[in-house]
Amino acid sequence: MHGLNRLIVFLFFLTLFVCLLGVAVFPFGALSLAQQIVSNLNETLTQAYYDFGPQFRLGQVLVVVAAALVLIPFIWLQVRRTRPAxxxxxxxxxxxxxxxxxxxxxxxxxxxxxxxxxxxxxxxxxxxxxxxxxxxxxxxxxxxxxxxxxxxxxxxxxxxxxxxxxxxxxxxxxxxxxxxxxxxxxxxxxxx
Incomplete structure (x- = not known):
């Protein structure tokens, strides 16, 4: 479990470092790219919501359930008290x-x-x-x-x-x- 935690934290900080580096070196280009990605995602989700209605809502439920099944155990393992060996x-x-x-x-x-x-x-x-x-x-x-x-x-x-x-x-x-x-x-x- 410790190895997996270390890998997740490493990947998180590596991603954060790359993003901050991109914003520091190319501030306007990075913000423009982020704005474009958010705008495209918003358009795609809006279109999917109107085109697929009930299936879209089912997808939302599935994403929430999958996130809960994957992330809640990780959170629990991080905050639980462990007895000393x-x-x-x-x-x-x-x-x-x-x-x-x-x-x-x-x-x-x-x-x-x-x-x-x-x-x-x-x-x-x-x-x-x-x-x-x-x-x-x-x-x-x-x-x-x-x-x-x-x-x-x-x-x-x-x-x-x-x-x-x-x-x-x-x-x-x-x-x-x-x-x-x-x-x-x-x-x-x-x-x-």
């Missing part, structure tokens, strides 16, 4: 639920404590009792990527499975190195 935690004596946001915050806090990790953002997708995690980790530029990735995966597994009691699904780690200049700034700040 939750994940179930099974214990011996009962069950609890955690929001995906709380999993993200806790995981980011623990990963941020690792050496050479500058920042962490995560995306958690809940699937019943398991979670899929996508991590974007910003590190200092001189780390050994395979070793740091294994360390990140180990901490992620420990936090999610042992400390939070969840099942870990797929984990994807994306590492982004901070520039060398940023590292010097970080080291100067920690030396103070």
């Amino acid at each position: 939750t994940v179930r935690v099974q214990t011996n004596s009962g069950a609890a639920t955690l929001t995906a946001d709380s999993v993200m915050r806790r995981l980011a806090w623990h990963l941020d404590q690792l050496a050479d990790v500058v920042g962490v953002t995560s995306e958690v997708k809940a699937h019943g009792t398991s979670v899929d995690i996508k991590l974007s980790v910003r590190t200092t530029p001189d780390i050994e990527v395979p070793m740091k990735t294994e360390e990140i995966l180990a901490v992620t597994r420990e936090v999610v499975e042992q400390r939070m009691g969840l099942r870990l699904g797929k984990v994807e780690v994306q590492i982004d190195h901070a520039p060398y200049a940023e590292r010097a700034t970080i080291e100067k700040g920690s030396a103070r």
Whole structure:
């Protein structure tokens, strides 16, 4: 659904941009063209109204029904409240639920404590009792990527499975190195 929304918004803004560009570059020609299109449409609809009477009114009803069937669900999907994604935690004596946001915050806090990790953002997708995690980790530029990735995966597994009691699904780690200049700034700040 998000992809379709993005496509519709993209096409809307692209059309708006082209129209505004046309009005800015050729103001009189664009307004004349718009006036001519509206005038032709008015003549065509007036002629159709007198020529086809009942069929024209049926066409109006069909256009309204089709617009309602297509657009009202889109409007509803945009304004409805969505519940936050939750994940179930099974214990011996009962069950609890955690929001995906709380999993993200806790995981980011623990990963941020690792050496050479500058920042962490995560995306958690809940699937019943398991979670899929996508991590974007910003590190200092001189780390050994395979070793740091294994360390990140180990901490992620420990936090999610042992400390939070969840099942870990797929984990994807994306590492982004901070520039060398940023590292010097970080080291100067920690030396103070």
